[in-house]
Amino acid sequence: xxxxxxxxxxxxxxxxxxxxxxxxxxxxxxxxxxxxxxxxxxxxxxxxxxxxxxxxxxxxxxxxxxxxxxxxxxxxxxxxxxxxxxxxxxxxxxxxxxxxxxxxxxxxxxxxxxxxxxxxxxxxxxxxxxxxxxxxxxxxxxxxxxxxxxxxxxxxxxxxxxxxxxxxxxxxxxxxxxxxxxxxxxxxxxxxxxxxxxxxxxxxxxxxxxxxxxxxxxxxxxxxxxxxxxxxxxxxxxxxxxxxxxxxxxxxxxxxxxxxxxxxxxxxxxxxxxxxxxxxxxxxxxxxxxxxxxxxxxxxxxxxxxxxxxxxxxxxxxxxxxxxxxxxxxxxxxxxxxxxxxxxxxxxxxxxxxxxxxxxxxxxxxxxxxxxxxxxxxxxxxxxxxxxxxxxxxxxxxxxxxxxxxxxxxxxxxxxxxxxxxxxxxxxxxxxxxxxxxxxxxxxxxxxxxxxxxxxxxxxxxxxxxxxxxxxxxxxxxxxxxxxxxxxxxxxxxxxxxxxxxxxxxxxxxxxxxxxxxxxxxxxxxxxxxxxxxxxx
Numbered sequence: 001x002x003x004x005x006x007x008x009x010x011x012x013x014x015x016x017x018x019x020x021x022x023x024x025x026x027x028x029x030x031x032x033x034x035x036x037x038x039x040x041x042x043x044x045x046x047x048x049x050x051x052x053x054x055x056x057x058x059x060x061x062x063x064x065x066x067x068x069x070x071x072x073x074x075x076x077x078x079x080x081x082x083x084x085x086x087x088x089x090x091x092x093x094x095x096x097x098x099x100x101x102x103x104x105x106x107x108x109x110x111x112x113x114x115x116x117x118x119x120x121x122x123x124x125x126x127x128x129x130x131x132x133x134x135x136x137x138x139x140x141x142x143x144x145x146x147x148x149x150x151x152x153x154x155x156x157x158x159x160x161x162x163x164x165x166x167x168x169x170x171x172x173x174x175x176x177x178x179x180x181x182x183x184x185x186x187x188x189x190x191x192x193x194x195x196x197x198x199x200x201x202x203x204x205x206x207x208x209x210x211x212x213x214x215x216x217x218x219x220x221x222x223x224x225x226x227x228x229x230x231x232x233x234x235x236x237x238x239x240x241x242x243x244x245x246x247x248x249x250x251x252x253x254x255x256x257x258x259x260x261x262x263x264x265x266x267x268x269x270x271x272x273x274x275x276x277x278x279x280x281x282x283x284x285x286x287x288x289x290x291x292x293x294x295x296x297x298x299x300x301x302x303x304x305x306x307x308x309x310x311x312x313x314x315x316x317x318x319x320x321x322x323x324x325x326x327x328x329x330x331x332x333x334x335x336x337x338x339x340x341x342x343x344x345x346x347x348x349x350x351x352x353x354x355x356x357x358x359x360x361x362x363x364x365x366x367x368x369x370x371x372x373x374x375x376x377x378x379x380x381x382x383x384x385x386x387x388x389x390x391x392x393x394x395x396x397x398x399x400x401x402x403x404x405x406x407x408x409x410x411x412x413x414x415x416x417x418x419x420x421x422x423x424x425x426x427x428x429x430x431x432x433x434x435x436x437x438x439x440x441x442x443x444x445x446x447x448x449x450x451x452x453x454x455x456x457x458x459x460x461x462x463x464x465x466x467x468x469x470x471x472x473x474x475x476x477x478x479x480x481x482x483x484x485x486x487x488x489x490x491x492x493x494x495x496x497x498x499x500x501x502x503x504x505x506x507x508x509x510x511x512x513x514x515x516x517x518x519x520x521x522x523x524x525x526x527x528x529x530x531x532x533x534x535x536x537x
Contacts, residue, residue, distance in 0.1 A: 035074040047113050048113070051080055064105065084160065090291035128146070145455050168184050174263075191223055224240050317404070330415070368524045412507065414447070454476040
């Protein structure tokens with residue numbers, strides 16, 4: 001394990017660039033480490049909004065592929081009324097709608113929604129990280145809007161982080177030039193820097209720097225599990241929320257050497273024989289070279305700095321942040337075709353596919369995911385696809401944390417399918433014409449976000465019903481209570497039992513009629529766990 005003590009200086013310096021923040025005189029102006037920012041002023045909800053606040057220097061020129069640097073102070077009052085540019089990304093996901101000011105490598109900005117009208121009110125803080133496979137996403141997306149959560153008495157933040165080749169390229173020369181002898185993971189280091197900025201500055205917005213809960217979905221959830229494991233960030237956290245995914249068995253981190261080899265191959269493919277030649281490439285040249293590579297091309301790494309050990313080892317040793325965790329996944333994280341491909345969903349075809357996927361364990365898999373009819377095949381293949389994608393990954397995080405942290409863990413299973421399409425289909429996506437979503441068997445990946453954050457009305461694609469708003473109200477109350485107290489329970493809510501080490505596992509099924517249930521599919525995850533552990537021994 002490499003020492004991280006001296007390495008922290010680069011990020012901790014963000015905390016030392018200015019005196020402790022105090023609120024300026026005007027109600028919509030706040031003095032922070034970089035200077036004075038002026039937001040939009042109180043909305044009808046009473047919430048004040050500050051958009052596009054820089055938390056680090058633009059990672060341009062020689063700062064490309066380096067840890068984020070402290071933002072330089074500005075003179076006068078900086079407007080904070082427009083979302084900053086989103087980080088470089090191809091139009092992969094058609095459900096992403098952006099309100100950001102274009103797209104640029106200059107993208108390290110965050111946004112604050114606060115119900116407080118004065119500094120030092122000591123309100124709980126929520127920092128939410130977007131999903132998108134570490135290749136897409138933005139803090140401006142309406143589904144992550146923080147105003148609704150802020151009305152619950154929570155200072156809410158969304159933050160950008162570098163993506164794709166700009167955020168995760170590892171390379172031997174980058175490792176050599178690094179004071180930490182590490183490369184890659186720049187997008188995650190952006191998240192760490194944002195958390196340090198929040199700790200230093202959030203009291204000026206009425207937040208309590210000792211009560212920071214982090215949350216995220218998909219890549220955002222994987223980020224949360226990583227930040228809990230990292231010595232650079234784990235001490236900053238009071239709680240964590242993970243929605244569908246973890247670094248332990250999802251988009252798993254790879255050894256530094258492997259990532260460097262991938263980086264060299266990429267550099268060679270674009271005729272960049274040196275780091276200098278890589279940095280000389282224009283944004284457009286790099287973007288064009290990587291825009292068709294897809295998710296996972298530049299992996300997360302355990303680099304001896306951000307992650308001193310493989311994340312699985314960190315959690316097994318109980319070396320992660322020992323904080324309350326609210327975590328879960330959805331009933332249709334992936335479609336049945338992710339298992340069956342183009343073949344018809346018949347029992348015979350299903351059995352043949354399983355025997356090819358699991359030649360040594362086919363009978364066990366067919367027992368755990370049984371299918372006697374075509375309808376059974378659809379459900380069994382959906383369940384297996386979801387578990388293989390992110391369900392098991394999230395279960396493993398849940399299981400390790402409840403065994404090694406000594407903290408309460410609250411697990412959910414989200415099962416509400418989206419309603420019928422609205423006649424007002426979204427036209428704001430940057431991914432081209434909005435594709436009409438197919439009717440799902442269950443709750444698809446990412447379906448819970450608008451419900452949990454109180455943002456159903458921002459999504460015009462679906463015809464939300466009274467039942468949807470009922471569920472959203474419940475979920476938002478659970479999430480808000482957890483941010484405030486590390487416990488989702490509250491008056492008038494169905495009781496959500498905590499799971500602790502050695503205790504029976506109960507899961508909160510989140511649907512129109514939500515209820516706590518005994519865990520039903522432990523055998524599935526225990527089997528997948530056995531397969532995982534064989535690969536790491």
